[in-house]
Structures are given as C-alpha cells and as structure tokens.
Amino acid sequence: MSITKWMHVVRQAADAPVKDPTLALLVRFLDQHPDMSVIPKFPEAQEMFDTVNKITDVDQKRFSVLFGSESSATYRWLKPSGSRVSPAVGRLMYYLKMALMAKPPADRGVMLEDWRETVRLEAQARGVDDIFKQGSWKPKAEKAEKAAKTPRKKKSADVSA
Structure with missing residues (x-):
C-alpha cells in the first residue's frame, strides 16, 4: 500500500x-x-539515549551528532511532548541498537568508538573539522556565508534621523 x-x-x-x-x-x-511483523519497532529516542549511555557517557549534543542530526536535536527528542525523530534517524537508531545488542557487553564500547570514527570521517568529508565540538553538519565557511547573506536588524543607534 x-x-x-x-x-x-x-x-x-x-x-x-x-x-x-x-x-x-x-x-x-x-x-x-x-x-x-517484518516492520521493526524502532526504539524511542529516550530508549536509545539510555542504551548508549549504559555503554559510554554521551551528552545530548554528541548523541544527536551520532545520528547525523544537529546538536540541539536530542533536547527536542527527549522532551515529554518532544518531536519524533525522522524516519532515517529512527532506522539508524534501530540498526545501531541491533548491532550493539548482538555484541557481548564488553565489546559494545569498542563498537561505539568505531561508530564515532565513522561519524567523524563523514563529517570531515563534508568539510566539518570537529563535528563533536561544532555540533553542526554544515561547514563553518557555509555557516559564515549564510550569516553574511542574512540582513541584520538595525539598532536604533544605527539609524540616522
């Protein structure tokens, strides 16, 4: 259908x-x-956040980045009336959780570190030097260019009579 x-x-x-x-x-x-059902039940953001944090400490900013989202996304995902994750994020969470649970507990941290490296390399390929520090998938030059194109509001002191 x-x-x-x-x-x-x-x-x-x-x-x-x-x-x-x-x-x-x-x-x-x-x-x-x-x-x-052949349709998997995707984990909720809170469930996945808890799963990852049982393996290694990850703050909300870095958790979002692990799933290809901007650093503020986890805040929205975890609010009681929070926004749902996108279908692609939901699928990624599902497969990462399945892969983690398939490993012995002692190996899950290594798998998350390997995933972190994959995320870092993907960001680097997109021109983002330190995705975990920057928290945005847009290169700094692109962000600066966008800011330069956005008109600023003039303060009253800037306006001449």
Whole structure:
C-alpha cells in the first residue's frame, strides 16, 4: 500500500474496509501477531539515549551528532511532548541498537568508538573539522556565508534621523 493510500485510510476512512481483502487480512494478522511483523519497532529516542549511555557517557549534543542530526536535536527528542525523530534517524537508531545488542557487553564500547570514527570521517568529508565540538553538519565557511547573506536588524543607534 502506498503511503498516500495508507494516510487516506488512517485519516479519512479508518472504519471503511480496505479494498483488497488480502491486504486487509495481512494487516489484521500482523496486528494480532506483532511478534511476526517484518516492520521493526524502532526504539524511542529516550530508549536509545539510555542504551548508549549504559555503554559510554554521551551528552545530548554528541548523541544527536551520532545520528547525523544537529546538536540541539536530542533536547527536542527527549522532551515529554518532544518531536519524533525522522524516519532515517529512527532506522539508524534501530540498526545501531541491533548491532550493539548482538555484541557481548564488553565489546559494545569498542563498537561505539568505531561508530564515532565513522561519524567523524563523514563529517570531515563534508568539510566539518570537529563535528563533536561544532555540533553542526554544515561547514563553518557555509555557516559564515549564510550569516553574511542574512540582513541584520538595525539598532536604533544605527539609524540616522
């Protein structure tokens, strides 16, 4: 089922039968047997944050960066009424958690360090020298260029009469 059709069914026709009976039965079966679903249950941001911090101390800024997000993202993800992670972040969290849990506890720290190095190299390839310090995936030159293009508000002392 396409995402467009799914959203129509969920939002506008939740009580209407799905046109294809096979698809309807498949969905009902998976609803009755969630352990059989091929769609993984992605970890919540708090769950993943706790998992990583059981292995090694990671602050919120660096946690966001580990998942390709800006340093402020974890704050939003962990708020009680926080924003959801993007689908790509959710998938990355899922696969990283699966890989970590597949390792013996003594090897999980090494795996996280290897992942940190992958993140560092990806940032470096994008022109970001120290992603864990900078906290942004945009190179400093790009950020400075954007700031230069953004008009500043004039202070009252700057305005001549």
